[in-house]
Amino acid sequence: MKLRRPRRPRDFRPADSAQQIVGGFLLAGPFVVTEEVWTLAASMNLFQAVGTVIVVFGIGYGALYTADTTRDADDEREVAGIPLRFISLMIVSFGAVTVLALLLDAPDTFIRDAKSTREVAKTTFKAISVGSVFSVVGAATADSIFAKNG
Template identity: 70%
Template sequence: MNLRPPRPRRPQFRLADSAQQLVGGFLLAGPFVVTEEVWSLAENMNLLQTLLTVGIVAGIGYATLYKADTARDPDVEHEVVGIPVRFVSLMLVSFGSVTILAVVFGAPETFLEDASTGKLVATTFKAISVGAVFSVVGAATADSVF
């Protein structure tokens, strides 16, 4: 039986934290990047729905990092323009992992083969925001658990 007290969580953001976020973000993003239903949903989303989706990603990320994990305090972390670096990293990982997988897998060209450049870019961003909903769950969970 281990009687040592649990190791206190480091409040400072480290490169290892980003690595953990990357693993979690890629893990849950993959299946949604290659799903035709996600790209069909994205084609039919309007601007308000897209902005709400981005807001949901940010809300899930913030809540997971700072509300579900009470040992972490956003007020003591390093900040960039008033935003905790850990949260900025989480958003970059959440949207970035989906973007990277979409490009590497050729998803926009596969699902939007006849689209104009403007529609391709807009729909790809919408699909990325949908995939980021799932990516942020994996990224924030990996950051909080490890």
């Protein structure tokens, strides 16, 4: 006798994005305003930042569809073959860090030796990639935990 694992409804609701936003902002906040993150970002090269972005995508996908065995990517609505829930998770993860960094004026506060706007933008991108590692964990966890209660 084969037991079927329970599945959540296919519908991806606005409440799901709201849950992701709460989790994403919750864990992103402390890292956006930490000088060490900005110092680390300034010392990273662009390949390391892109690698960090890839790690964020991997953590997000793994948390949504591998760690949570009640969810299956094939059962969800898709945009261009990518699950809508995953797209939302990535927007929230990177978006929460970006919004907080700009709202709290972190680039101007922590980037002192930049010689150009381009350098500020590059360091800000790298800091966002670092902060998103933590934001994606919070967003995916909130999505998974609250979805079980909804």
